[in-house]
Amino acid sequence: MRLLKRSLLAALLALPCLARAADLPVRYTVQEKQLKAAIAGTSLTFELFRDPACTTTAVHSTSVLIENVTFITKIKQFTPKGDTKLPSTDELAVTLSGVSAGGNLYLKVTGTGVVPVGGACQAQAAAVSEVVQRIVSRHGRLDILVNNAAVEERRSILATTLEDVERVMRINFGGMVNCTLAALPIMVRQGFGRIVNVSSAVGRSPVPGEAAYGASKAAMIAFSESISYELEPRGVRVQVLFPGYVATTGMARQARRDGQALPPRWVHRTAEQVSRAVLRALDAGGFEINVAPLETLAPIVRAVAPKIYRRAIVRTQPLP
Ligand SMILES: NC(=O)c1ccc[n+]([C@@H]2O[C@H](COP(=O)([O-])OP(=O)(O)OC[C@H]3O[C@@H](n4cnc5c(N)ncnc54)[C@H](OP(=O)(O)O)[C@@H]3O)[C@@H](O)[C@H]2O)c1
Numbered sequence: 001m002r003l004l005k006r007s008l009l010a011a012l013l014a015l016p017c018l019a020r021a022a023d024l025p026v027r028y029t030v031q032e033k034q035l036k037a038a039i040a041g042t043s044l045t046f047e048l049f050r051d052p053a054c055t056t057t058a059v060h061s062t063s064v065l066i067e068n069v070t071f072i073t074k075i076k077q078f079t080p081k082g083d084t085k086l087p088s089t090d091e092l093a094v095t096l097s098g099v100s101a102g103g104n105l106y107l108k109v110t111g112t113g114v115v116p117v118g119g120a121c122q123a124q125a126a127a128v129s130e131v132v133q134r135i136v137s138r139h140g141r142l143d144i145l146v147n148n149a150a151v152e153e154r155r156s157i158l159a160t161t162l163e164d165v166e167r168v169m170r171i172n173f174g175g176m177v178n179c180t181l182a183a184l185p186i187m188v189r190q191g192f193g194r195i196v197n198v199s200s201a202v203g204r205s206p207v208p209g210e211a212a213y214g215a216s217k218a219a220m221i222a223f224s225e226s227i228s229y230e231l232e233p234r235g236v237r238v239q240v241l242f243p244g245y246v247a248t249t250g251m252a253r254q255a256r257r258d259g260q261a262l263p264p265r266w267v268h269r270t271a272e273q274v275s276r277a278v279l280r281a282l283d284a285g286g287f288e289i290n291v292a293p294l295e296t297l298a299p300i301v302r303a304v305a306p307k308i309y310r311r312a313i314v315r316t317q318p319l320p
Helices: 002-006 125-139 162-190 211-234 250-257 271-284 293-304 306-316
Strands: 016-018 023-031 043-049 060-065 089-097 104-110 144-147 193-198 236-242 288-290
Touching: 125 162, 144 162, 162 193, 162 211, 162 236, 193 211, 193 271, 211 236, 236 271, 271 288, 288 293, 293 306
Parallel strands: 144 193, 193 236, 236 288
Antiparallel strands: 016 104, 023 089, 043 060, 043 104
C-alpha cells in the first residue's frame, strides 16, 4: 500500500536544452517526498525529444541507475536507501553521453517514483504500472487499491495560477486515475477487486479558498461513480470515502497552521474510526463510505434551501 501511495512521487523539470556536444549535462530538481520512495537498484530513463510534447521518436535514450545519479547541491554523491532523509529540495545531475542531435531538445525522465513537476514532457503511467507488476509478481494478485495521496492548497483564486491548479489536479485526480488504470486489468482478470478513492466533503459542498482541491475531489467522485457501474458486474467494487475531519493528519495540521476554521465537532473522526469504517464497507458498503454521515446534509440543505445554505457558508467559512 505504501508503494501505491508513494507511486506518484517525484520530480523533474522538463527542460529544453541546447545540445550539439557529444556530452549533455542534465540537471533537474527533485524534492524530498518525491524521491524518497524511489527504490535503490531501479533506474531512471532519460529521453530527449525534438518536440516539446515528447511525442515523436526519442532522438536519444539513456537509462541510469538511481545510485549513479548525483546530487549536486547538498549531497555530492547519493545512494538512496529505504528511509534515508533527503534534503527538501535539491538538484540532481547526470551527464548523457553520445548525444549527437543539434537544436532544441526536450527531456523526459521516467522511472519508479518519477512524476514530472511542470514542463512539457510528462510520463508517469509507466512508473505506476511497474509498481503494480511488482506487487502481482510478488503476491500473485492485487485485491485492494486505496487512492489516498493528495495535497490541499488553500488560497484565494486571485492568488492562484494555472500551474497551482494543474498540480493539485495532477496529484489528487490524475494520481487516482493513473493508479486505477494500472490496477484494473489485473483486478478484472481476477474477477475481484476493491478500489477506495479518498475524497472529501469539499468535493460535494465546496467552500471558499479550496477551488482546486474541491474540484479535484469532485472530479474524483464523478469518475468513481461512472466507472463503478461498469466494474461492479466484473467483481470490482469502486467506492468513495468521505472521512469526515481527522485532526491528526498532516493535512489537518497544516490547515490549523494556516488558520483555517475547524469543522464542527460532529464530523470529527479518528484515523482508527475511518479505518474501521473502510474495512466494514469493503464488502458490505455502498458506493459512498460516509464516516461522518451528518456531512451528507450539506448538499441536501443546499438543494432545498440555497439561500440559507449560502448564508451559513459565508458566516462560517472565512475568505482566504
Ligand atoms: N484529514 C482530513 O480531515 C481529511 C478530510 C477529508 C479528506 N481527506 C483526504 O484524506 C486523504 C489523506 O490525507 P490526510 O488528511 O491523511 O493528509 P496527509 O497526512 O497530508 O496525507 C496526504 C498523503 O498524500 C501524500 N502525497 C502528497 N503529495 C503526493 C504526491 N505528489 N505523490 C504521492 N503522495 C503524495 C503525502 O505524502 P507525504 O507523507 O510524503 O507528504 C501523504 O502521505 C487525502 O486524500 C485527503 O484529501 C482528509
